[in-house]
Amino acid sequence: MDPKGLDTEKSASRLYVGNLDFRISESDVIKMFSPYGKIVAEDFLLHTRGPKRGEPRGYAFVQYTTKEEAQLAKEKMNGKLVRGRPVAVHLASDKCFLDSGNSERALKDKKLAGGSGSKSAQTDRAAKISAIKNKLKSLENEGSSTKRPKT
Incomplete structure (x- = not known):
């Protein structure tokens, strides 16, 4: 176990999926990522407060059984156009996606990912x-x- 209490194998098989169209549902995410391996967990984030309460936040996390499945899904899905938007897919443990675009949002994403x-x-x-x-x-x-x- 690592210091954060997460098994390193689990964190290596967890993907951050960002830049999702707000019309995409949790089941859509599962359908998009299930061809690449067995999904053991999926966290589809919704707004919990404010006027957008209950609406999608535009990103999710997908957990596979192995890091190889996660790597395959990352390679196949990163940059793929879904409803006109290029989906951003990274290993949740990677820090490289923090350098892109909105750093404040990326920091929030990192905290949610366990960083x-x-x-x-x-x-x-x-x-x-x-x-x-x-x-x-x-x-x-x-x-x-x-x-x-x-x-």
Whole structure:
């Protein structure tokens, strides 16, 4: 067992499936991925709060019995157009998909996949806050230097 309590064989056979069309259902995901091996678990994520409660979030996780089945499904399905959208398929344990596109959403996905990432997320958030503060300061300074004194 690894430190997170997940068996390494299980984490190697778990896939992240992203960029799903919101009309795709849980059964659609199972139908798309079952030709590549025996699916032992599938997590289809739905919004749990807010106005979109109960609606799909656009991604899921699929667990196969072996890492070979997961690798085959990844190779066959990654980038495949499903309802006009290229499906993103990665091993849930891979960190490479965190570099693509929206890093904030990718960090959330990583946490759901079992990754820690909390320290780096806090550091990233602190850096963003600092950058915003610096930008505000520069705008304030720029605004005060261009203002004319009242006469």
